[in-house]
Amino acid sequence: MTSQDPTMMDIIGTILSRLVNVALFLVIGLLSLVAFMGRTDLHTAVCGLLAVVCGIIGTILVRLLFRGIANVGGLTRRSED
Numbered sequence: 784m785t786s787q788d789p790t791m792m793d794i795i796g797t798i799l800s801r802l803v804n805v806a807l808f809l810v811i812g813l814l815s816l817v818a819f820m821g822r823t824d825l826h827t828a829v830c831g832l833l834a835v836v837c838g839i840i841g842t843i844l845v846r847l848l849f850r851g852i853a854n855v856g857g858l859t860r861r862s863e864d
Contacts, residue, residue: 811841811845812841816834
């Protein structure tokens with residue numbers, strides 16, 4: 784019988800995962816903001832909102848891509864019976 788309490792490595796992994804999500808959002812959001820500001824004549828606020836939406840969607844898609852690559856490579860945890 785195993786304990787369901789998270790270990791220190793689980794907690795550190797969760798924190799790092801959230802930090803990676805924030806970093807991905809910032810990078811994708813800033814790149815899309817620069818692209819929108821340079822290539823369109825939209826108002827600054829509209830460009831900012833579009834950049835936030837692109838950052839959120841891009842972060843989700845990149846995380847799904849990483850998870851899919853991990854599943855194909857067999858790097859995910861498998862439930863122990």
